[in-house]
Amino acid sequence: MISKIGQIMLYVNNQDEAKEFWTDKVGFSVISEEDNGQGMRWIEIAPTKxxxxxIILHNKELIAKMSPELNLGAPSLMFSSKDFDKLYNDLLNKNVTVGEIVNMPSGKVFNFADNENNYYAVMETK
Structure with missing residues (x-):
């Protein structure tokens, strides 16, 4: 049986720009960077070590050539934050595109766009 989600593959146009966005703007850490020396490079990032x-940042163009059958669109991800309002304001101050805060039955939610205009959501957790 599956016990957890280990990694999420995120196919991006520019790995360096994506790494910069997720680390500098969202506050993720780089867990590892690998390059097999044959053009295949991946960057593992996470909220904490x-x-x-x-999340593994892969080169979208290279993956499309290697595995044309894959869906390379951005996954629809919902993140959780105990510092919801602080995160919202931090993203705004870093000129990240963010949506309005919406009150849902499960709590407050907002969305934000990455450097390639893919949208992700954040839900407040207590």
Whole structure:
């Protein structure tokens, strides 16, 4: 049986710009960077080094050539934050495109766009 989500593959046009966005703007950490010396490079990022789930930034163009059958669109991700209002204001101050805060039955939610205009959501957790 599956017990957790280990990694999420995020296919991006520019790995360096994506790494900069996720680390500088969102506050993720680089867990590892690998390059097989044959053009395949991947960057593992996560909210903390101890996180159970990480995001792997892959070169979209290279993956499309290697595996044309894959869906290379951005996944629809919902992040959680105990510092919801602080995160919202931090993203605004870093000129990240953010949506309005919406009150849902499960709590407050907002969305934000990455450097390639893919949208992700954040839900407040207590």
């Amino acid at each position: 101890e996180a159970e789930t990480s």
